[in-house]
Amino acid sequence: MRLLNAKKLNLKDADVIYYPNFFSEKEADFFFKNLKVEINWLQDKIKVFGKTYDQPRLTSFFATNKEPYSYSNITMYPRPFDGNILKIKTVIETELSIYFTSCLANLYRDGKDSNGWHADDEKSLGKKPVIASATFGEERPFHFKHKKDKSLKEKITLKHGSVLLMQGSTQENWLHQIPKTTRQIGSRINLTFRIIPQKNRVPSNPVLS
Numbered sequence: 001m002r003l004l005n006a007k008k009l010n011l012k013d014a015d016v017i018y019y020p021n022f023f024s025e026k027e028a029d030f031f032f033k034n035l036k037v038e039i040n041w042l043q044d045k046i047k048v049f050g051k052t053y054d055q056p057r058l059t060s061f062f063a064t065n066k067e068p069y070s071y072s073n074i075t076m077y078p079r080p081f082d083g084n085i086l087k088i089k090t091v092i093e094t095e096l097s098i099y100f101t102s103c104l105a106n107l108y109r110d111g112k113d114s115n116g117w118h119a120d121d122e123k124s125l126g127k128k129p130v131i132a133s134a135t136f137g138e139e140r141p142f143h144f145k146h147k148k149d150k151s152l153k154e155k156i157t158l159k160h161g162s163v164l165l166m167q168g169s170t171q172e173n174w175l176h177q178i179p180k181t182t183r184q185i186g187s188r189i190n191l192t193f194r195i196i197p198q199k200n201r202v203p204s205n206p207v208l209s
């Protein structure tokens with residue numbers, strides 16, 4: 001049932017699959033309500049040309065390891081997975097046969113909250129990042145634009161209970177965003193599951209030291 005109505009997006013040099021019915025309406029309502037209060041949502045700051053602003057959404061970071069995640073001048077330290085975010089992780093892993101180490105959670109409080117154009121192409125995600133992004137609550141449009149060919153654009157509305165899987169060369173070739181809207185809308189939770197290996201800490205060799 002979860003993979004029913006899966007749709008591969010027609011994006012050049014990318015591999016994006018949308019699963020609109022991944023979670024049932026009932027599951028999605030339950031997770032939305034509970035994640036909102038369970039997660040320790042943080043207001044991070046961003047630096048743009050030396051000036052500091054509040055990031056236009058709340059975030060929280062989870063991992064099965066201790067590896068911090070750094071992106072656009074922010075370093076996030078992980079909390080362990082537990083409760084509903086762990087349940088969601090397990091369901092996605094079982095269904096897609098992809099195993100994640102980390103999750104960046106986003107809370108968009110209303111239409112003023114957003115996520116600007118970016119690619120999730122940090123070195124720590126490896127060469128072809130695999131990202132599974134689950135949406136709960138208010139649906140928002142998700143925009144893609146090709147990095148080089150400016151004529152290539154795509155829009156998709158991410159539904160309550162949906163999962164969007166981005167893999168292959170997607171991050172290398174495309175940017176994505178969640179634009180602001182002046183519409184009066186409710187809040188939205190998005191969980192982006194990622195694979196961020198723990199860096200190898202080479203133990204000192206007791207024979208040599």
Ligand SMILES: O=C(O)CCC(=O)C(=O)O
Nearest residue numbers: 104106115120178190192
């Ligand atoms: O909210 C979303 O759907 C996208 C979030 C995102 O792109 C990110 O956290 O990197």
Ligand SMILES: [Fe+2]
Nearest residue numbers: 118119120176
């Ligand atoms: Fe992203």
